[in-house]
Amino acid sequence: KKPLVQVEGLKRHFQVGGGKTLKAVDDVSFEIYPGETFGLVGESGCGKSTLGRTLIRLYDATDGKVLFDGEDVHGTKSKTELKALTRRIQMIFQDPYASLNQRMNVEDIIAEGMDAHGLAKNRAERTKRVVELLETVGLNAEHAKRFPHEFSGGQRQRIGIARALAVDPDFIIADEPISALDVSIQAQVVNLLQKLQRERGLTYLFIAHDLSMVKHISDRIGVMYLGGMVELATSDDLFEEPLHPYTQALLTAIPIPDPRLERERKRQLLQGDLPSPIDPPSGCRFRTRCPFATEHCKNKAPEWREVRPNHWVACHLYGSESDRAAMKA
Numbered sequence: 001k002k003p004l005v006q007v008e009g010l011k012r013h014f015q016v017g018g019g020k021t022l023k024a025v026d027d028v029s030f031e032i033y034p035g036e037t038f039g040l041v042g043e044s045g046c047g048k049s050t051l052g053r054t055l056i057r058l059y060d061a062t063d064g065k066v067l068f069d070g071e072d073v074h075g076t077k078s079k080t081e082l083k084a085l086t087r088r089i090q091m092i093f094q095d096p097y098a099s100l101n102q103r104m105n106v107e108d109i110i111a112e113g114m115d116a117h118g119l120a121k122n123r124a125e126r127t128k129r130v131v132e133l134l135e136t137v138g139l140n141a142e143h144a145k146r147f148p149h150e151f152s153g154g155q156r157q158r159i160g161i162a163r164a165l166a167v168d169p170d171f172i173i174a175d176e177p178i179s180a181l182d183v184s185i186q187a188q189v190v191n192l193l194q195k196l197q198r199e200r201g202l203t204y205l206f207i208a209h210d211l212s213m214v215k216h217i218s219d220r221i222g223v224m225y226l227g228g229m230v231e232l233a234t235s236d237d238l239f240e241e242p243l244h245p246y247t248q249a250l251l252t253a254i255p256i257p258d259p260r261l262e263r264e265r266k267r268q269l270l271q272g273d274l275p276s277p278i279d280p281p282s283g284c285r286f287r288t289r290c291p292f293a294t295e296h297c298k299n300k301a302p303e304w305r306e307v308r309p310n311h312w313v314a315c316h317l318y319g320s321e322s323d324r325a326a327m328k329a
């Protein structure tokens, strides 16, 4: 199957004060296939939102490449080409309130992208499409003339989803779309996103700070740490057999109801604080918190390798023969 999104050696660095560089996204490579949900997970500040925004060209790439349906997202483009591309990729944000224009009514919010891309021939068709979209996301025609402040958090996220759908995209980047919602509402929004995926063949990049949030909806999951991707596997493989010490630590942080497992869990919990991405540790980024770190981890960054079919990891414990030998030295 041909990937819809190909990310190759992508870097997004920011110049910060004192001649320093914040490596928010640093040499990340992965693919997203049509119709799948790719979960992207990591602690806050690990670069997952920056990665999402760089995929859609809200940020320029410092280095590397993003291909969308074979097309270079960051390449030189005419206005028309750029417009065609931005129609196919939409974003849903964590805070639907902040992302909706408070002075516009729901109809205008939803139709804004439609107008920009000339998707409705006239006023009547525009209204008709807006009402269809409202119904698609579980709202109705009466909501069209109201304003964002009149809605609950869950309803506002539905409006954000309707706005994204209005231009008939292929790929939706959902940046923590349920993190700000009550737990009881989270499942409803997830169910809606899954229904829309089935009906419209959508492809999702679903960003979250918590593995438990992406477990059930993701076909595959990528785990980020300090600007780098450390593990990528199918959701089942990642939960059944996490390979990277960081993923293992994240999984032990998920509450376990069995007290017998508590001791093992304490042993593996993350030690220390998250280092700054401005001056990350040499070699393996995770070494300052890794229970298995050696001198070799300090001296050499682990390679990104497919160690089992469709299971990628960046850790010397699963490295080449010479890296594994150096770990034992």
Ligand code: SF4
Pocket: 244, 245, 246, 284, 285, 286, 287, 288, 290, 291, 292, 293, 294, 297, 302, 314, 315, 316, 317
């Ligand atoms: Fe830990 Fe070393 Fe693997 Fe990094 S390379 S995760 S420090 S064992």
Ligand code: MG
Pocket: 045, 048, 049, 176
């Ligand atoms: Mg974020």
